[in-house]
Amino acid sequence: MTETRPARDRLRELLDAVLDEGHRRLDDMAGGAHSSPYHFARQLSAGAGEPPVAMRRRVMLERAAWQLRQGATVTDVAFAAGYESVDGFSRAFSSAFGRPPSQPATGSHWLPAPNGIHFHPPTSLWVHAKEATMNPLTEQLVQHDLDDTAELIDRAKQLSDEDYRVVRLPGNTVLSWDGEETSVAAVLEHHVWAKEVWVASIEGGEIPARAGDEPAELRARHEVIAPRWLAIVRDIDRRGAWDDRLVDALCEPPESFQLGSVVAHVLTFGAHRRLMARHLLRSAGVEVDHGDPIDWLRRRTGVTP
Structure with missing residues (x-):
């Protein structure tokens, strides 16, 4: 009998490929998971309820929000998050959090997520906790x-x-x-x-x-x-x-x-x-x-x- 790996393990591999520091494009993510971009995006979206590029962008913005609170500059955080310009980062950040990155933070550094995948400080630790919506x-x-x-x-x-x-x-x-x-x-x-x-x-x-x-x-x-x-x-x-x-x-x-x-x-x-x-x-x-x-x-x- 051929042994099959649990679906959860495969999802973990897909998540690791999305959140790998070196995988900034869909092709990179798919390659890291030994899959084609089409099948990779389809599997990840089905398993986590969020497209891979959108997930990575969101989690990187969460990390950026936390880093800003620790005193990092907007410029350093913007390039660390993979943005090619500070203006592009500022627009994305403002759209996600409802405030510019230069404005002092209030509330959580987490953004709404359908799957419980968030940036957990203090280290660059990517954590997948099956997050079910509570009462x-x-x-x-x-x-x-x-x-x-x-x-x-x-x-x-x-x-x-x-x-x-x-x-x-x-x-x-x-x-x-x-x-x-x-x-x-x-x-x-x-x-x-x-x-x-x-x-x-x-x-x-x-x-x-x-x-x-x-x-x-x-x-x-x-x-x-x-x-x-x-x-x-x-x-x-x-x-x-x-x-x-x-x-x-x-x-x-x-x-x-x-x-x-x-x-x-x-x-x-x-x-x-x-x-x-x-x-x-x-x-x-x-x-x-x-x-x-x-x-x-x-x-x-x-x-x-």
Whole structure:
């Protein structure tokens, strides 16, 4: 009997050919997958729901958006993304994100995708996670939390280190086991740390190292954990596993949690910390919006009242 390879493996090969740094044209992609351009485009479109050239362009723009946030110049990012001119890149970027690349970013660096193929920072790592659309309300709650967190950390960059760390809420405690959260730095760091710990618990990992809390470092931590958290919640929703139990070995002693309650816990205390961060930022003289999901969704979809 002739052994056949799983269709998923072939799709992985097609994706690798699309996202290879050296494959900028359809002919290059097809050659890398040992296929004709016609059959390559047909197979990839059927398997991933997106034409190969469009997929590569989108993911490269996602990477460009992330690189710009890290301080790269528009010129460097444009040529790294395969564009022959900065003007051409700027037009494509503005069309995709609704703003020029020179304008400060808000929200996620991901663009809408039918297949869950996105650029995942901090390295040039191409990840294919079978991304199923969640219940729309759950999707909006989770995505709003992630986008709003990024926005608040970026706003905190306007503060001096002293204003960032000064005690503004003496004795303030959100959860008894987390200790006091009395400053902008403490509130935002605890907010990101909570996702890092819960992701480690659900994935069965060790307690993660607690990295720096400077706004730039905190933003980098958030960029890493946000897509992992989103993928976890989407997987729970896809499997209908809201009632499944998680035995959290990171607790001492180990404790059991319902997955649905974990997501609700993260969203509840995340919303609380984001509102606290807004209050603290305003008290430090930083202008922030209300964090209203209605306004966020209007900006994200381009729909105005």
